[in-house]
Amino acid sequence: MHVRRVSTVIASSLLFVAGCSNSGVKAAPAQPAADPSIQISTSHCGEGWAHPAAGSQTLSITNTGTTTADADVIGVPGGAVYGELEGVAPGVTRSLPITLGQGTYAIRCQPEDGALIVGPSVRVAGSAKSGPAAVPVTYNDLYGPTREYQDYVAGGVKTLLARTKTLVAAVDRKDLKAAKKAWLPAHLAYEKLGAAYDTFGDFGDAIDGLPQGLPKGVHDPDFAGFHRVEYGLWHGESAASLRSPADRLLKDVKGLKADLPNEDMEPGDLPLRAHEIMENTLQFELTEKADQGSGTSLATASANLDGTRQAVEVLRPLLKSRYTGLSQMDADLDRVQKLLDAQKHGDSWTSVAGLGTSDRESIDGAVGELLERLAPIASICYPRRTS
Amino acid sequence: MSGYDRRMFLRGALATGIAGSVAGVAAGKAVAETSTTPEAGAPPIPPFHGPHQAGILAPARRRTIVAAFDVMADGRDDLADLLQTLTDRARALTSGGIPEQVGITAPSSDSGILGPDIPGGDLMLTVGVGASLFDDRYGLASRKPSRLTRMPTFPNDDLDPAWCHGDLSLQLEADDDDTLLHALRDIAKHTRGGMQVRWRMNGFSNPPRPTGTQRNLLGFKDGIANPDATKAAEMDRRVWASGKAPEPAWTAGGSYLVVRLIRMLVEFWDRVGLDEQEKMFGRAKDTGAPLDGAHEQDAPQYQNDPEGLVIPLDSHIRRANPRTPQTDDSRILRRGFNYDRGMDSVGNLDVGLIFTCYQQDLQRQFEATQKRLADEPLVDYISPFGGGYFFALPGVQDSSRSFGGFLKV
Incomplete structure (x- = not known):
């Protein structure tokens, strides 16, 4: 996994030269x-x-x-x-x-x-x-939205840390029932950040990595983070044995929080994020590939939708005059929201496997269509030079 | 005690099945029968007998089946019988002819799906062995091709054990699906007690769109920079095992085969801008030309673009083949096919690439290339889920020999 590449266009202060501005039409x-x-x-x-x-x-x-x-x-x-x-x-x-x-x-x-x-x-x-x-979007145009998005992430990481502490404290006092209860809110705090395709680099793997690609799968020593703790909690692992992965998770969440001020988000990443978060959701959550036993993929999908909305909101001023599909996209966001909300029952969620055919098709179809509407944002807001 | 009966291989009269297994017949038939080949001018399929298996260098046909088998043969003699049966069937199926008539003694010896007279020269067949065949079951450890290992898990892989590895590999190629199915059905019928299909994938190659190298399902021309299979010296250097130490002598004329089943996340890919796609590959989507060239066969001039402004440093073609003297000996001979196996659970197409490549040395070639490609931008759009490492056996030289030659040396 890696951070999806963006252009390395260099913001240039060079003067706009109208080379042939006086030439006749x-x-x-x-x-x-x-x-x-x-x-x-x-x-x-x-x-x-x-x-x-x-x-x-x-x-x-x-x-x-x-x-x-x-x-x-x-x-x-x-x-x-x-x-x-x-x-x-x-x-x-x-x-x-x-x-x-x-x-x-x-x-x-x-x-x-x-x-x-x-x-x-x-x-x-x-x-x-x-x-x-469309009129190009420049690096300058993206600085404001990117800063806004980073503020959102910074706020979210505070919540993430607080909730992770609750989870880890429950494991430490060997209260696995409380740990199971605390796992989802903590995980969703991470999923709301809109981390897709390894946005946070090594921290992404450490905090939210999957066993896929690891030689020993769920038993691999490099399998770590929320899904590792989830695997243990929902597979009868003892509190003593879960302590180490839980502590490791807390250490990595603290690490992410400490590192965040040093990580300047590439402005070109933000428009990609607009569709990549939900691409990730379709690929790993709606297939239930990421699930390690909790059956909360649809909760994750809903948190991912929040992250997507955030990316769209900060870009909205740039999109208004450039993206003709904006209102349809908004309708699609709401449609997915409504379908996911319907699967929430108090604190618990329907698992993907537990969805009836018609509900499953409705969610997959709505997410797929939403993705088709989100994808143009990456093309429209790709940073380009205009001067 | 053995739960397995060597007679299950149906050797003898029944097993002979299709008559006319002489190489000359096969070659003659090949010319006569390939007129139905959809791609006009496709070269005839080479004869079955030869120093190398035909399906390694010959141009790919329109359709393929790639399969891996687990061997259940009970001891080395049974394994020898199995490989003899496989050889007999391969010889018969590639040669064609009228199936053995069994009268009232048994059901028909042939499925009949290719008609009463099996066309010859329509089928290519390549047999390989996996590292697991050389475990302690058959006492073959000392004969294992020295570089053959079990395919490791690479970063970004999502391997499904049910789609990986195997004791034997079999690739069938033909221009029509019925030819392939007929062959697989026949081989399975004659070998049921000795081996079972572990996994199997059907594949197809695309016609040129509009010209040149075929496009993969991401829409890019794929396989452009393959070594020239018509140059014997180059093949000796890159493809064929030499049979010299540390390799066992019997390996001469064989080749290491890598199969990778790679899902392509085409819906996601289709939602990526053209410029970004082209930069990921390093080629123009329309022409297949490297981004610094005009035609697909133009060689990229990396020395003029040290910073990767035109062809990014992490683009697929630049990582896969940096075209430096140091990386030249890691080049591989690719022989890819596309696959289409329906839809996934969220309604996306389950399609991708049956990546196969041949080489002299797995570590020096495929693994070195794979290491350079680790974490390339393309990895978000593909998902390797299966495959394996095999050693494609040396060719069966004549009608007196079999694929099991390595058991006897």
Whole structure:
């Protein structure tokens, strides 16, 4: 497991250079794109787009410069991006499938280590409708939301620590009935943090690791954390024998809390988190793969939904003007919430195995559809340079 | 006492089943019968007899069955009988011909699903042995291929014991499913008392879309940078066991086989942006070209991209094959197929890759590559759940020999 990679775009303070800002707007007839190749480079950005055409087409983009560059097709004015190519090496030609409607466009070139350049504006005539576009989100845009999210995580970790102490104290005084009762609230405090695909690195494995991938499975010495304690509590392990994994869990939760101020969350991670938390839920909770005996996967799913909502909330200001599916996504969040809530009975939850076919299908379907609505957030909010 | 009867192998008249097991017949038939091959111009399947098993270097067919068996043979003589039976069936099934007629003495010797005259030259079959065959059951410890071990659990694996390992491996390849099923059904019929299928996966290869190397179910061309199987010297260096110490001499002409059953989490993958997908692989999805190239066969120029700005340092192709002199001897010969086994419990497609590769040395090649790939970004979208390590036996040279040759030396 690892932290899903995000772009290493460097926030640049380099000046926006309107390379050819005074070039005239070219009118062009609507005809299939027949241009041999459009250049991207510091000195020839956008040159070669001689016959801009409406409709679905594939642009051919060649980096004629000396450094690796990204290329965007942007709307003029406004700067909404209709299509992009990342990391085009010098001398390389790549194709960019795109749908353009009537309007004015330009190529924006982004050499890895240099200023952005906008090529000459071109006008596309005709009545075709363009493909969807969005104004890029920048690193700067993401700093605020990321800080907000980190504050949420920091608050959640305090709750996590307090509840973990309750759990471990119960094990220490050999009250396994109380430990079983304390396990779920503590675990859910962790699951609400929205840790997916090893967000917290080694702490993630230590606190919430699964036996899968360990040579000796549930008996592996590296199997640790909440699920290790869960396995013991629900498999008749003695309090004496559970003490060590419980103490280890507490130590790791303290470690996470102490480490948190040093861990600057990569702003590009946040948009990924928006769908990855529930991807993780679908893969490990709704399959009941993560369950080690407590049968609380649906409680975990509900906590994961809370974490997802948090990620979405902090990004909402950026999404409002960019994501047309936002209200449908909200409806899907509520739909999943309602379906999960229905499986909560006081302090206990229906296990996934205990779900009837229709309930199980409803939850799986609603989560799946929610994921389809969450996934665009990662694409829309992927940090991009605009200056 | 033995709960197992060697006659269960149905040797003798019945077992002969399909007549016409001479290599020449098989070769002749191959040319005549492959006209139905869907992919025009697919090369004929090589004959069964030869220094190497045919299914290692020959181009992959459209369909496969990969299976592992647990052997229950009672002692080494029974094991020898089992391997003789397996050889006889392999020879007969690859050659084709009219099945043995048994009159009123027994039910038909053949299932009949390929018609009354079994087409020859439509089937490839590759047999391997697992490390467990060399445990104390048959007294074979001293004959074990020196590098053969049980497949370990790698980080990010989620191995299901029911889908791992086995005493014997069998890969069948053909262009049609009925050919494969006919063969598996026939082999199982003749070997029931001696071995049982431990796990089995059906697979398929994809036609080029639109050209070149086939795409995997993540939509990327896969297997582009394979070593050239037509170069004998290269195969000697990378694929074939030499039979020189520390290897037992009998291993010459065989090859180590790794099978990995790898689920692909395609729904999750489909919710990942194209740029991110391409960076994970290091190739363009449309053309298969490395991100610094234009065509799928272009070699990536890592020396011009030391920081990984174009092809990220942790991309699949860069980790798998860094193309340095130091890593050159870890290259493997891949022979992958896709699988599709329905849906999982949450309504997602249960599909993925039957990764198979051949090499001279498991540790030097597959494991070194696997170590470089540990924690690559792609691991979140795949889940290895089965497979095993095997040693694909040397070829059966002629009609007087069998897969059991290593028992006699």
